[in-house]
Amino acid sequence: MIRFAVIGTNWITENFIKAARKVEGFELTAVYSRTKERGQLFADQYNAPFVYTSLEEVATSSEVDAVYIASPNSHHANQAILMMNNGKHVLCEKPLASNTAEVERMITCAKENDVLLMEALKTTFVPNFNEIKKHIKKIGTVRRYVSSYCQYSSRYDRYKAGEQLNTFDPQFSNGALMDLGVYCVYPLVALFGEPKQVLGQSYMLESGVDGEGSLLLKYDQMEAVIMYSKISNSYLPSEIQGEEGSILIDHMNPPKGLKIQYRNGTSEQISLPQDEHSMLYEIEEFISLVKNNEKESNINTYENSLITARILEEARMKMNIVYPADRANKD
Incomplete structure (x- = not known):
């Protein structure tokens, strides 16, 4: 099982969880929210055992293998880099970051830490x-x-x-x-x-x-x-x-x-x-890549994300x- 934490307690995260639960190998372990109350409510709704109000707690948690980021666009780069610097695989909502410089930093970080980074553009x-x-x-x-x-x-x-x-x-x-x-x-x-x-x-x-x-x-x-x-x-x-x-x-x-x-x-x-x-299909790809120890999708490639940015x-x-x-x- 690939143990996921989610950053963001919005409708797109809800859709992600509903789709992911149809994919073999997915396990929702943790929810991050800025407030304990909102995080606990969301975690109870989707049966996640852990709630964190600190991003550092998510990044260093031994209960988390991968992180799905669905926060505002401006937060994507810093949150992803924090997670990857702590060995977490990252599936990050589109657009991957605010600008090209941030996307380049994220890709460099993924390679340096030997983890998977993939843009969650489902089409x-x-x-x-x-x-x-x-x-x-x-x-x-x-x-x-x-x-x-x-x-x-x-x-x-x-x-x-x-x-x-x-x-x-x-x-x-x-x-x-x-x-x-x-x-x-x-x-x-x-x-x-x-x-x-x-x-x-x-x-x-x-x-x-x-x-x-x-x-x-x-x-x-x-x-x-x-x-x-x-x-x-x-x-x-x-x-x-x-x-x-x-x-x-x-x-x-x-x-x-x-x-x-x-x-x-x-x-x-x-x-x-x-x-x-x-x-469901992007999640299947991401989980398959993690299980096979592959560090880049050949569909949503780094190059495609860079060109898009x-x-x-x-x-x-x-x-x-x-x-x-x-x-x-x-x-």
Whole structure:
């Protein structure tokens, strides 16, 4: 059994635990929370025997083999590095860190401590993403990747009413690009690598984070168009356009319905059934890597995480979205 601690007692951690309990080898051992009361409540709900209110306690605990980090983006790097310096394997929520410098530090730390670090971006692990890779040759030379993730935030009305919320606070290195746009960027990188050019524009909220935006990324033979939003919904599918046809993708997080529409007028359904707990597949990968003493995923590789971080950072700089974490790294 791989004994996990979780950092973060939010809805995404709840989804993680529900999915992980379907994976052989997973054991929830500990919960970290800043308050004992909140941590104990969460631990009781999910039958975790240990509750810690100190990150150092988690890092040094002999009861923990691996840590799942689902804290605000700005905390990812320091928390992961603390855990890895104490020999813990780390599965860290997307985006892996605030900027490229932090991602580089995390990867260096993982290698120095001979532990596993993996970005928890689930899209690239689900069966239907493998189907995209398997069938993409059928559409001929790819000319355009169009991906959209626009989801009206459940907290946006509270923000408009004047409430101060972490999800719209640049102190935590978030906003539409980091929270939702990354779901479009990472699969692009996994399929096509690093672009030659990154352009972007966004609508900024008064708090200092982007409410929505779009990216245009240039490759040698194709371009990518990415749209994302936390202040509006979109009901359009994503699409990979080739000279012989297009792959239509119902949703990027995660893809469930896939269809190839060929230029000659025919079509082909290529979807596979997937578990409703779509985080299951990334957890299976992580646990398998730990059990086999492997220190890097060949799917969510260090290189993919670095390229994604560079794209996000370059886009932010062009849109003048600067976080305190960016200034701290320069200092």
